[in-house]
Amino acid sequence: xxxxxxxxxxxxxxxxxxxxxxxxxxxxxxxxxxxxxxxxxxxxxxxxxxxxxxxxxxxxxxxxxxxxxxxxxxxxxxxxxxxxxxxxxxxxxxxxxxxxxxxxxxxxxxxxxxxxxxxxxxxxxxxxxxxxxxxxx
Numbered sequence: 001x002x003x004x005x006x007x008x009x010x011x012x013x014x015x016x017x018x019x020x021x022x023x024x025x026x027x028x029x030x031x032x033x034x035x036x037x038x039x040x041x042x043x044x045x046x047x048x049x050x051x052x053x054x055x056x057x058x059x060x061x062x063x064x065x066x067x068x069x070x071x072x073x074x075x076x077x078x079x080x081x082x083x084x085x086x087x088x089x090x091x092x093x094x095x096x097x098x099x100x101x102x103x104x105x106x107x108x109x110x111x112x113x114x115x116x117x118x119x120x121x122x123x124x125x126x127x128x129x130x131x132x133x134x135x136x137x
Contacts (some may be wrong), residue, residue, distance in 0.1 A: 052076040056083035056091040064094045069102050072137055078109060081133045084116065088131045095133045109136040 052071040056064055064081075071079045083091035099106045112132040120126040 051078050051080070053080045053082060054094075056081060056087045056094065058087070061090060061093065064090070065097050065102070068094065068098045068135065072103060072106070077137055079135045081135065082131070084130045085128045088129060091131055091133060095135060098135060103137065106135050106137055108133060110134040 052074075054064055054067050054071070068079050068081065081091050081095050095108065099108065110132075111134070114130050115127050116130055117125055117127045
């Protein structure tokens with residue numbers, strides 16, 4: 001009987017052969033997603049060349065650090081780390097680890113804080129805090 005790890009590796013090899021990933025599509029919505037090249041070009045707004053976004057969520061901390069490092073190694077000049085609600089502290093930790101341990105030349109270019117309001121269950125207005133930390137090389 002094959003182990004689960006072997007089957008998982010074969011599945012990934014098959015998916016990557018059929019749907020190649022681009023750097024801009026690699027990190028989306030707080031983690032790794034398998035998006036075929038060019039599938040979301042109509043919805044995506046244009047960002048300046050050399051600009052990347054990382055959305056922080058509930059995945060492992062080092063996944064986000066690795067994502068930021070990959071963006072810088074891929075040629076990005078600015079990387080924006082975005083988070084909402086309870087993940088704001090994780091976004092700050094990711095920025096500090098990248099700045100202090102992985103790249104000595106990385107600086108915090110800008111920090112934006114704000115809040116988003118939307119209608120939740122029972123037609124209640126809910127306000128969630130947001131943060132956007134821009135790192136530059």
